Amino acid sequence: MPGKKRQISEESEAREESEREEVEEKPAPKKTKTEKSKPVSKKMSKVRIDSDEDVGSGSTKVKANEQGEKYVQLGTKRRVTVRSFNGKPMVDIREFYEKDGKELPGKKGISLSAEQWQAFKDSIATIDELFQAMK
Secondary structure, three states, X not given: OHHHHHHHHHHHHHHHXXXXXXXXXXXXXXXXXXXXXXXXXXHOOXXXXXXXXXXXXXXXXXXXXXXXXXXXXXXXXXXXXXXXXXOEEEEEEEEEEEEOOEEEEEEEEXXXXXXXXXXXXXXXXXXXXXXXXXX
């Protein structure tokens, strides 16, 4: 039986190596000192908050929290919030929980800078292909 394990291990290593070669990482474009991030509020000025209006592809409803930050609900307990942190726009993907009738952010989540968000968006097609291959 040790021979079979070694053969399977070698095959999976070769497959992983070929997949790594197929999926090339693109470095995020670097900003020059003259480029500045535009405030999120100006980009979102055409979006109606708390409306049934379709935004982008599909039917996405944009809401606002008590602080006025815009978000999109991903499910009953998850949302994507666009906010400013230290004057820089961030995309926050986070789980929420309810306490005393209020929805509060949980520890589980991630905040992406503009550069990380762009790198994520640029990788969507590749991630989708990998996801479809897992089904």
